[in-house]
Amino acid sequence: MFQADIVREDAPSFQGEGQLAIKVDSVSKSFTRWQRKEDASEKADRSGKKSAVEEESSSEKKALRKKGILGKVEFKSIFRQEKKTLTALDNVSFQVRRGEFVAYAGPNGAGKSTTMKLLSGMLQPTTGAISVLGMSPEKDRIALMKKLGVLFENRTELWWDHPVIQSFEWKKVVWDIPDAVYRRNLDMVTELLDIGEIRNTFARELSLGQRMRADLAMMLLHSPELILLDEPTLGLDVVAKRQMIEFLKRINREEGVTILVTSHDMDDLEEMAQRILMISGGKLVYDGSFDGLREITGNLTHFTVTTDGGQPELEGCKLLGGKNGVFEFEVDLSCCPMKGLLKRLSQADGIMDVEIWKAPIEQVIAQLYREWR
Amino acid sequence: MRERKVINGVKRYFELLGIYAKMDLASLMRDRAFMAIVITADIVSNISSISGIFLLAWKFGGIGGMDRFEVLFMLAYGNIVMGFLNMMGGCNALFPSRIIGRGQWEHMFIMPLPYAVQLTVGIFPFTGSSSLLSGIGMLWAAVHHMETVLPWWWPGMLLFQLFISMVIVVAASYLFSSLAFYAPVQCEEISSTVIYSMDHTRNFPLSGMPLYIRYPLLTIFPAGLMAWFPTMILLGKTTTWVNFYPAVFALLISFVSAYFFRKGFGYYVKKGINRYVSGGHRS
Secondary structure: OHHHHHHHHHOOOOOHHHEEEEEEEEEEEEEEEEEOOOHHHHHHHOOOOOOHHHHHHHHHHHHHHOOOOOOOOOOOHHHHHHEEEEEEEEEEEEEOOOOOOOEEEOOOOOOOHHHHHHHOOOOOOOEEEEEEEOOOOOHHHHHHOEEEEEOOOOOOOOOOOHHHHHHHHHHHHHHOOOHHHHHHHHHHHHOOOOOOOOOOEEEHHHOOOHHHHHHHHHHHHOOOOEEEOOOOOOOOOOOHHHHHHHHHHHHHHHHEEEEEEEOHHHHHHHHHEEEEEEOOOOOOEEOHHHHHHHHHHOOOOEEEEEEEEOOOOOOOEEEEEEOOEEEEEEEOOOOHHHHHHHHHHHHHHOOOEEEEEEOHHHHHHHHHHHHHH | OOHHHHHHHHHHHHHHHHHHHHHHHHHHHOOHHHHHHHHHHHHHHHHHHHHHHHHHHHHHHOEEOOOOOHHHHHHHHHHHHHHHHHHHHHOOOOOHHHHHOOOOOHHHHHOOOOOOHHHHOOOOOOOOOOOHHHHHHHHHHHHHOOOOOOOHHHHHHHHHHHHHHHHHHHHHHHHHHHHOOOOOOOOOOOOHHHHHHHHHHHHOOOOOHEEEEEHHHHHHHHHHHHHHHHHHHHHHOOOOOHHHHHHHHHHHHHHHHHHHHHHHHHHHHHHHHOOOOOOOOOO
């Protein structure tokens, strides 16, 4: 109920199909997989409860284990395996307009990568329809791939045993990129991603950050209209991450490239994207702005109070920590409005300085993830 | 308009072959001494792999009704078949179960080319041609020493039979690779196991072998169609109607293979994902 409401309130609606870069309509994706069948005691162990019968069987097992008859892994579990149907995506619908920069987030196993694979035609949905740049990833794969750029964090399209520039030349031929477009884009990515020095280096000799930059550069050589990025900043150092973020923002702003990006780094996502789609347990649970997301969790705000030494008593505010006269508080502005907070601060004794800021988006998201579990 | 499209298509195909050939040449030129050692070792290895059979034929003046140079011709024919396929299938196109098992098909999805084109343009003409070169050399030596007078159309027939044998090998590889769509890890090497088993078996001359050995090797495990049977056709040792058998078999196995490969592929894109397919992917 909570999750569905969030999507309905913030979901943007678009009029024309032509202005859409992505249209996902009631898409579900399920898989089957083998897994070991849990016995009653395992279930109880997991839930932390045990019935009298289970207690008894558990003590018998302990005795058998002591005798060495049963190992740590139950022998019979080898013969008791079951096939389970797993729903990776459950009736997911959303749209992305051309030129938008959208973040796609969710906890581990939520269905982010599955969505990316569905959008890039690597998988087909069990039910529902997908349209990317007005084309079907399944039926119009070749035409779509000429306009789509895909970058997965754990994959590289670079040729491992060749210099980076060789991979670029390979791409020019395979994607049939006209000379003028290739030269223009090569100059652009070389300058913006600062890859001049690594262009002639073998891909296998690059650091992770360099490899990601080279991969990103290669992805852009055919002037894609839509880019799908799965964890592009994962494992990058601060400098490489800044470079990547600035570049993505720039091509979105100046070239009008539509970008859909997944990441676990919420601060990065907030800096890059204008809108966030959140998925949990295969369901779309939020579609809207980052500020809207904060409001859902109660508009959390943090503030630091510097005093002459004593801890101020502030009703409705939660003390997060304090040291040497500097105390950090958290307050929910939807319950305690800013006016009231300022009044309380002005009435408190010994206050020398106050600094107020929004709660980090990481904290907001963490709170949501905990609620969804 | 249609002609123009075909010409552009052919031109583009050669462009693609060209970029892979260029990359292969770049690898070769990077460390010429090292590559020379690798290619020489490959040629020596290819020749030594068939030398056992040839030495037996030399010692006994032939095997099963084939004289020593006819045996050499058969061995050379097999080397050309496998040599050409190895050269063309450098990007594992000859072993698609590896592509599936290693999750590499995902790279193919995002390339704006038909899968058939992607699978056939990844050539290694410079670093992967040692087996082909040794085969051609051996074939030339065998024909040079044979006393048979060859008719004018014989080279055409040779090329046709080589093509048919290659189709059979590729079709067998794709047929067994279909299983990898359902169990990627378990079947990752199934195509190489099948093809290399056929490759080892094709060296034995089947002339004089009992029918219960010969027939299975010409049908359910068609190693006999990789070298021995085409050799018999090319040397004029078969009856006319039997000469069509390899072509008919190639057509049949190609259809069966295409059917099962498409079916497996459909399963893969509908149900498959590296984390969920039973057995998953290696990477």
